[in-house]
Amino acid sequence: MRTPHVVVVMGVAGTGKTTIGPLLAARLGVPYAEGDDFHPRANIDKMTAGVPLEDADRWPWLDAIGHWAQGRAGLGGVVSSSALKRAYRDRLRSVAPGVVFVHLTGDRRLIEERMARRRGHFMPTTLLDSQFATLQPLQADEAGVDVDVSGGPQEITERAVRALDALSGQPA
Template sequence: MNTPHVIVVMGVAGTGKTTIGPLLAQALGVPYAEGDDFHSPANISKMSAGTPLDDEDRGPWLDAIGAWAHSRAGRGGVVSSSALKRTYRDRLRAAAPEAVFLHLTGDRELIEQRMAERKGHFMPAALLDSQYAALQPLQDDEAGVAVDVSGTPEAITDRAVAALRRPDQ
């Protein structure tokens, strides 16, 4: 990555998007936007009640994230978004064609443990099954990399920076 891209930190709930996103932004010297902040109050209420969002719920949220990513074109930035389905990533790319995806992946047991340990988040661990059911990993024709989330946040961030700086990114 030689030019400032917008990096979309993606993955199922509990992979560390909110932890890794700011660390990655700091390492790259660009601003960070928390994807959860783009959710409507209705979406947050729905998830808090243990009801997964559907595509209709996610549309305005994805559009808001896409608008932020578009506003950072040519200047770079990092934003978190589960971006679980290819159609969601396509929608984000329609707004910000140069977006690059960082897919945080990990052992389900580790992710469940992290979700159980976090405090004050609206997304209950009970929705993890729906997240995995919706997940469509990055395809070969999508700009992005996958990084394992085992280890410390700093180690994960270092792996992400190294992967994103490969010449093919």
């Protein structure tokens, strides 16, 4: 099954973007790109040190993700990006106008528990508060869906596929 859409899996740290993104891409039959791989080293160093990124840090990262998405226009793809602010999503859309967002949402306590269990990731749980403070949920005029992250990865992925189906009016 293929989709011409490029889907950006978004949400605060710990919602499962890196887990759900590849599963969703496999389910849709399109390539996946890990958003964290687009970060310049300075961004990773900053987050590893527990320092939240500023907008100036994010622009080159968002542009790189947007260029990947633009290159997949008409072919489909899935890429992860926190895309927490409307301005960040607008930046992505300015480069890749047809992107659709899957906003992974969930209870803060559940997300914190999941973050605490993961190993080898540069994002500490101490930055979760800043992530929630920055988050601006999808607005009605933005192409996208909210998907609850309770349950297992396969269940969340199927929930995302159904939401995308409903958004497009046809099977993804």
